[in-house]
Amino acid sequence: MIKEKTSHRKEQAAETKRKLYESAGQLFGQYEFEDVTVDDIVEAAGVSKGTFYVHFESKDALIASFLSDYVSGVDAEYKAHLDSFPAGTKASDMLLSLISKIAEVLTGTIGYNRMRIVYKVQLTGAVNMEAIKGYNRELYKMFADVLKLGIERGEFRTELPLDTLTKHFVMAIRGISYEWCLRYPDFDLEEQALAHFKILLDGINTRAALAVE
Amino acid sequence: MIKEKTSHRKEQAAETKRKLYESAGQLFGQYEFEDVTVDDIVEAAGVSKGTFYVHFESKDALIASFLSDYVSGVDAEYKAHLDSFPAGTKASDMLLSLISKIAEVLTGTIGYNRMRIVYKVQLTGAVNMEAIKGYNRELYKMFADVLKLGIERGEFRTELPLDTLTKHFVMAIRGISYEWCLRYPDFDLEEQALAHFKILLDGINTRAALAVE
Amino acid sequence: MIKEKTSHRKEQAAETKRKLYESAGQLFGQYEFEDVTVDDIVEAAGVSKGTFYVHFESKDALIASFLSDYVSGVDAEYKAHLDSFPAGTKASDMLLSLISKIAEVLTGTIGYNRMRIVYKVQLTGAVNMEAIKGYNRELYKMFADVLKLGIERGEFRTELPLDTLTKHFVMAIRGISYEWCLRYPDFDLEEQALAHFKILLDGINTRAALAVE
Amino acid sequence: MIKEKTSHRKEQAAETKRKLYESAGQLFGQYEFEDVTVDDIVEAAGVSKGTFYVHFESKDALIASFLSDYVSGVDAEYKAHLDSFPAGTKASDMLLSLISKIAEVLTGTIGYNRMRIVYKVQLTGAVNMEAIKGYNRELYKMFADVLKLGIERGEFRTELPLDTLTKHFVMAIRGISYEWCLRYPDFDLEEQALAHFKILLDGINTRAALAVE
DNA sequence: CATGAATGAGCCTTCATTCAT
DNA sequence: TATGAATGAAGGCTCATTCAT
Known part of the structure; x- marks a missing residue:
């Protein structure tokens, strides 16, 4: 009672x-x-x-809490998505699917406004950004996993170390997301991201490279 | 008197x-x-x-004027750079050279701090951004010119329309520059940009693609 | 139950x-x-x-109650001290002993912090001060008793009425206590108070005065 | 113009x-x-x-300035007063006259309200007190001068060192002033101070002491 | 052109007190 | 009795802007 x-x-x-x-x-x-x-x-x-x-406690505390809350939980969603693929899935398919998933999460779960805040905060560093850094770390890990898989299987080829390559891919998805924030709402994040990564994948795909040799 | x-x-x-x-x-x-x-x-x-x-007139007017002034003039520099190439230069070489030039201008003429401001302003739209938009327009034109040349010469190949492809390239250079602002000073803009665009160029290069067919 | x-x-x-x-x-x-x-x-x-x-009832009520509580009870202690003297004790000895006792109570039982509060409250009158007034009344009575005794016995001599003389003595002990609060902890209340009252006692002692006549 | x-x-x-x-x-x-x-x-x-x-600059800065302003200048007034005495003036007369002057300045120039503030500030230490400390230093010096004169001339006698004796006298005038603040307006500062110091002077006067020997 | 005193709306934060549960 | 969420009136301070000189 x-x-x-x-x-x-x-x-x-x-x-x-x-x-x-x-x-x-x-x-x-x-x-x-x-x-x-x-x-x-x-x-x-x-x-x-x-x-x-x-x-x-303060307005700043609210902001920090606010930023933190909506990036945590997203990682899990990504992870689950990657784990859902059958064992034999091609690395490039996994990567494109991951891109789709990310676009979907940014567009849906997180939303344009919040992402804009995140990008702005990253530039100004005005508040506690641990949550954002954590998010970026997770993103990196996922890309690294898929790219490593593709390289091991001989699907991808590159002169760059895995670490460097991964950074370029993460940079690309971040750049596209930033662009989305700039052009919103006249920018289809998923469509653009997929098109962009197809170019990048073409750049590291062995199919073509092998053929040359 | x-x-x-x-x-x-x-x-x-x-x-x-x-x-x-x-x-x-x-x-x-x-x-x-x-x-x-x-x-x-x-x-x-x-x-x-x-x-x-x-x-x-006001603090805001000063800011707008400030932003405007240091992006104008940069265009001319780019243009002159492109015009300086001999007629037969390969489109991919021109593009990579343009990337180098842009990196050099951002790093030198404009500088990290100002670029950070530009990127922030683009996200917040807090002030008059005509100048920045003009800059972006010029950037687009230059990439379009080079890519068009490459396609016409059969050097580049893509299923995407020229306009779309150009947008992806502009997006890439902007994404990398944004990353530079985030990671400054631990990020070599020119080196990273060149490496990144080599991947992209590999993705649209006919050398490989032709070989497959 | x-x-x-x-x-x-x-x-x-x-x-x-x-x-x-x-x-x-x-x-x-x-x-x-x-x-x-x-x-x-x-x-x-x-x-x-x-x-x-x-x-x-309120924060102020608590403060009033707080001030009241720790001054009451002290009177009794003083009284008991005075009563403990043998009948023939010299008035000046009684007075100096009383001074010692007061110094001891202020330093020990009540403490520096509380006294500082009391002195501040007396100046600002921010709260109910009945308790403090009561304390001051008791102090007055004790000094009056001893001084009266000294005069009756011919030990003390003064042109001032008993009431006035008492007020001066009370004023002196209060002034010294105030000084103690100001100089704490670099001020030995008992030592200073005894030295000070010896001067005052010399000022009203008949020993010297009688000798002149 | x-x-x-x-x-x-x-x-x-x-x-x-x-x-x-x-x-x-x-x-x-x-x-x-x-x-x-x-x-x-x-x-x-x-x-x-x-x-x-x-x-x-701030409310606190105003308070500090306020306290400082009305204690400076007072010193000069005291000094001038002491210097106005003929060479042969008795030390005890000088001292009593000084007491009168101080009472007059406190009552007139400075005023009850401001002194109350000073006493409170001394207890709480809430603001910059340099000015007050300076004032106290000057007070000390003047008393020391007069007492030294009296001792040198054989007018005063004491077992206490000059420094200690001076401190007791300063403490007395401060105690009386404090009392004045407490009892205002039912307390004639000058009258009470004079009466009090007469007792103290009697305590250190050689007239009586010499007679005993 | 240059000055700088004056303005006042607005900001974040504190805290004694109330009251429904 | 005990709780603790809710209240709202202040409080000190900032700063872009105005305007008379």
Whole structure:
């Protein structure tokens, strides 16, 4: 009985925090961090200013939490996707499929606004970026795995070390995502990314190279 | 006599404006736009606050002017570079040389700080970006020219329309430059860009493709 | 059965109040009243904020109660000390001994921090000071008693009325205590107070005066 | 001509600063520092909030300046007073006259409210107290001078070293001033101080002491 | 042209107190 | 009794901009 009471109040509190969090998220998507005031947030959430500070230590803390939350969890999604391929899948198919998946996650789960924030934050370094760095690390690992597989199987060929090649691929997907943020909404991320990586894959594919020899 | 006085005053005024402009430029290179106050600028320039508003309509107007100035002029440099090639130069060599030139200009003439500002501005759209758009247009034209040449000469092959292919190449150089801003100073822009474009060129080179057929 | 429960709850409540009270006391000793927040107090006491307002009407009420409590009880200690002297003790010895006792109580029982609070409160009058006034009254009475004794016995001589003389002596001990607060910890209250009162006593001692006549 | 313009504007600015300063002074006399807000001050001065920060770096800076200003200058007044005595003046007369002068300055030039602030500040140490320390140093020197004179002339006698004796006298005047702040306005500082120091002087006077021997 | 004092809306944060549970 | 989420009035300070001189 007592527990229920407590639990209900806790639910209410969580709901309030959620409202603040989501209101902030909406505003962060539309405006710069600096241009979103605590007043804006609490007004959007329909609570008092003091309430904000009951749930968040500071505006900066909210921003950090905000950035952190929506990049974590994405990794797992990617991993699961890669693991779902049958053993014999061609590395190039895996890579293109991974590109599709990433495009889908960025477009759907994360969304344009949040990605724009991430790219901006990476340039300004204004807030704690551990979460973003973690995300980038995971991205790197996945590309490295697939490329390594392709090279071992003789599917890919390159004069570059695996590490360097991987960096170029990660750089490409990041560049395309950045472009997407710039051109949004007139840019189909998945389509463009696939087309771009087909060129890159052609550049390392052994099919052609072998033929030359 | 009167004219001389006037002309002298005009010179003085121009000098004052230049001082403000340069002081602002220095500060914008070191800090975010929002973090540079009008007070900072006038202090650095050694003039009074009121003087700032004699020469610039607003802080935003100064920023727009600032961004505009240092991208114009760069185009001409690129063009001259391309025109300097002998008639028979291979398209792929021209392209790689162009990449080198761009890397050199970004690294030298423009510099890391200013580019970071440009990339940030592109994401936030906080200020007038006509100048940047113009720059991007010129970049596009140059890539289009070289790629067209390569295709016409049978050096490049692609299923993509010229326009689309060009966009991918522009996207790639922008992506790499963005990466440079992120990883600065631990990133050799020219080296990385060349390596990256070699992969892309391999992807559209007819040498390999023809051999297969 | 019901009674026991009630009594038990009462005990619990008293315990909670005591915890709050002591936590507040500790904090008040370390920081200014204004710098100690209700949050600080409840955190130190390990109870919730609401609980604070169950036991104390307000923060100010707590402060008043706090000040009151630690000055009451001291009077009794002084009185007992005075009563312990044999009937024939010289008034000047009694007075010096009283000074020692006061120094000891201020230094030990009450402590530097609390006295500093008392002196500050006396200047600002920010809170209810009945307790402090009571303390001062008691101090006055004791000095008056001893000085009266000395005069009646012909040990002391003064042109001033007893009341006025007493006020000067009380003022002196208060001034020295204030100085102690200012110079703490580089000020030996007892030593300084004894030296000071020896001068004052010399000023009213008949030994010298009689000799002149 | 130009100078006049400038000078007039500077005068205006100085006037504004003075208005702020005086408004603050009035408020500081009536309320605690913490209880006087910048809003209060600017409202009393009839200027905008921004103007406050044109003239003062912060609220704390104003307070420090405020404290400093009204203790400096007082020293000179004391010094001049002491120097005005004829060569043969008795040390005890000089000392009592000095006491009168101090009482007069505290009561008149400085005033009850400001002294209360000083005493409070000395207890809390909340602000820069260099000015106050300087004042205390000067006070010490003057007492030391007079007491030394009295001892050298054989007018005063004491077992205490000059330094120690001086400290006791300074402590006494400070204690009485503190008492004045506590009892204001029911306390005649000059009268009480004179009476008190007569007792102290009696305590160190050789007239009596010599007689005994 | 140049000056710099004045403006005032706006920002983030604090904290004593209330009240439904 | 005890809880702790919610409140909202302040508070100190910043800064782009204006304007009389």
